Amino acid sequence: MINKNKFSTYILTCIMVAGFTASPGLGRVPLPTEESRTSLFRTYDRNRDGKITLQEFLDVNDCRNQSCRERLTKTFEKMDLNGDGVITLEEFLAPLRGKGKK
Numbered sequence: 001m002i003n004k005n006k007f008s009t010y011i012l013t014c015i016m017v018a019g020f021t022a023s024p025g026l027g028r029v030p031l032p033t034e035e036s037r038t039s040l041f042r043t044y045d046r047n048r049d050g051k052i053t054l055q056e057f058l059d060v061n062d063c064r065n066q067s068c069r070e071r072l073t074k075t076f077e078k079m080d081l082n083g084d085g086v087i088t089l090e091e092f093l094a095p096l097r098g099k100g101k102k
């Protein structure tokens with residue numbers, strides 16, 4: 001049975017990931033607003049220290065199989081713009097501001 005909360009988080013993750021991979025002509029998924037991304041950030045940041053660790057990222061998405069973990073790890077690495085192993089709110093919002101990695 002699919003847990004509804006987990007499921008909607010997964011959908012949000014897809015939208016978020018799409019924000020990083022969308023290219024002109026393929027961008028059919030609308031980017032969430034800064035406000036909705038900020039609240040998504042809070043969902044991920046479970047211990048509320050203002051940073052998302054890889055562990056938090058995997059936990060929220062309830063990843064149990066290896067390929068899912070690998071995909072999310074890659075996504076996490078893309079979002080971690082300065083490579084320090086955590087995602088800050090600024091990095092999280094970067095794609096909205098056109099600063100995401102290509």
Ligand SMILES: [Ca+2]
Pocket residue numbers: 044045046047048049050051052053056
């Ligand atoms: Ca955290």
Ligand SMILES: [Ca+2]
Pocket residue numbers: 080081082083084085086087088091
């Ligand atoms: Ca970082």
